[in-house]
Amino acid sequence: MHIKDILAAAKGPTRSFEFFPPRSPVAVNELQEALNMLAPWRPDFVSVTYGAGGSTRDRTQALVGELRQSDVFDPVPHLTCVGHTESEIMTLLESYAAAGVCNVLALRGDLPGQEFPEGDFKTAADLVRFVRRFNERGLHPSPQGFGIGVACFPEGHPATPNRMLEMDHLKAKVDAGADYLCTQVFFDNHDFHDFRARCELAGIRAPIFAGILPLTQPNNIRRMAELAAGSRYPARLLRALQRVGDDADAFRQVGIHHAVMQCADLLDHDVAGLHFYTLNKAASTVQVLRGLGFSSDR
């Protein structure tokens, strides 16, 4: 379903899950287990990451194709444009359109080094424009074409320290044709609420899905700080994690409790949707969904 229809059908905040394409047979089994556990929770959509520069192109496509075949998961492929030519992106869009994929998340992707790699795209806004032209040319079997999501950063993107300029760049993506925004992981809802208010002030009206990651292992903390380019952990959460020390089960419980409280507050504040970064594991996401009183097999 096009993202607009997903939102209309949900009649309230959506729930969705992110997966990455597995690399090894063991990882394939882990993902399958996660999919089996999460299927009864009937996500409104699921997303599949893409390695910048096309490093996971085939694996992302394969996983999206498999999910598309299921009658449970509506996959949204991530698509990064850095280092890609227009014809490479066109081929991917054509294959997704032929497979009946209805939405894509249009991203720039992280730069592999200091040099900007050769390619036809500089920013995610270029990719949004490209997908919109694809839609306008009637290349998607659905008259609505692809729904287009873009990334946003409640704590700010580290490459643009000027936060006003950053909002201009975000607005450019929405004006270019993005239908919705999905946030980077954040752990302090103040950042989200303030960001959403700044979007309103900037005239950005697209729905914003909140990216949630239940912290379940001590190494998640440093890893997310690296991947999410500087995640800010509220002192209250750090203190709670410090108190439990090396007790792995207690650590997990603290992480899940924090995610439940975060999500409950977001639901109280009319969030458009909760998007769970599952890291291809289901147990903690399921606990959070239960903690929120959601039911499976809705």
Ligand SMILES: Cc1cc2nc3c(=O)[nH]c(=O)nc-3n(C[C@H](O)[C@H](O)[C@H](O)COP(=O)(O)OP(=O)(O)OC[C@H]3O[C@@H](n4cnc5c(N)ncnc54)[C@H](O)[C@@H]3O)c2cc1C
């Ligand atoms: C929800 C989500 C999912 C993600 N999934 C993936 C994934 O699957 N694969 C992956 O590789 N990465 C992924 N990322 C990471 C993302 O690709 C990087 O954070 C990247 O650095 C920014 O991508 P963007 O799409 O926001 O780029 P852009 O919107 O292009 O912004 C990139 C930077 O350029 C600046 N900028 C934008 N326009 C201009 C302009 N006209 N002039 C000057 N500066 C400008 C922005 O302010 C920002 O600092 C994801 C991030 C999020 C939040």
